[in-house]
Amino acid sequence: MTRKTKKNRIKNFLISFIFLLFTGSAIAASLILPGYLLEKKASETIGITTAVPTPYYSGPSEAIVRNASRQLSEEQRVSLIYGNWESEITQADMRECSMSEYEIVSSYDYGIHSDYQKWYSWNAEPYKALDTTFQTYAAIFWKVTFTKYTGNDIKVFYITEGGTILDEKKINFK
Numbered sequence: 001m002t003r004k005t006k007k008n009r010i011k012n013f014l015i016s017f018i019f020l021l022f023t024g025s026a027i028a029a030s031l032i033l034p035g036y037l038l039e040k041k042a043s044e045t046i047g048i049t050t051a052v053p054t055p056y057y058s059g060p061s062e063a064i065v066r067n068a069s070r071q072l073s074e075e076q077r078v079s080l081i082y083g084n085w086e087s088e089i090t091q092a093d094m095r096e097c098s099m100s101e102y103e104i105v106s107s108y109d110y111g112i113h114s115d116y117q118k119w120y121s122w123n124a125e126p127y128k129a130l131d132t133t134f135q136t137y138a139a140i141f142w143k144v145t146f147t148k149y150t151g152n153d154i155k156v157f158y159i160t161e162g163g164t165i166l167d168e169k170k171i172n173f174k
Helices: 003-045 062-070 074-082 101-106
Strands: 087-091 120-131 138-148 154-160
Touching: 062 138, 074 087, 074 120, 074 138, 074 154, 101 120, 101 138
Parallel strands: none
Antiparallel strands: 087 120, 120 138, 138 154
């Protein structure tokens, strides 16, 4: 055997040895390192409580709120609107309402009659009182505004879809 072949063999052996050593180390690290890192991260966060970020928890779905709200009595809805249950009032979407603007105005007697010289136009806006604790119960109510054709007589009523006229001073507007 010549010196050159012997050098090539040693060189090839060293290259193979280094390659196998590197590959074995990489395989061992890929098997051991993830478990070690996870265990370390877990031990750092054990016992620490953090709030869930808002994007991760959007609250109950619209269907759940609608179903839970149907089970409320008229008295409970009024309590929610008046703030006896901690609630927040916002403008409601028409999809959340069980009545249309026309139905809310025409279904109940507001004591305003459109006889000659007493003509009134009307506007109806839906609102929603949503409980702030679980955001599961909602009470829909309407602000109905009647305006005399002369524009100098305006009457405002707040009414639930169940027909209860509400006291504006008690409504939990914040």
